[in-house]
Amino acid sequence: MRSRTDLVLKAAKEVAVKFIETGRLSLSGFPEAFKTIYEAIDQAVPEPLPENRDRPGDGPSGDGR
Numbered sequence: 001m002r003s004r005t006d007l008v009l010k011a012a013k014e015v016a017v018k019f020i021e022t023g024r025l026s027l028s029g030f031p032e033a034f035k036t037i038y039e040a041i042d043q044a045v046p047e048p049l050p051e052n053r054d055r056p057g058d059g060p061s062g063d064g065r
Helices: 003-022 027-044
Strands: none
Touching: 003 027
């Protein structure tokens, strides 16, 4: 699975591209706008929960050991 950072970066890029395509963002304003978009998405996406290794079948051998 991709890292959370990679997913946030990809989403921010997609939003920025759509804004450029629709004329809502110019290339001269890209650096500041991208930073704002990235931070907004980063705050909106929750941190992943830690994996619970205490459940049966979650050990390295897959048999609960």
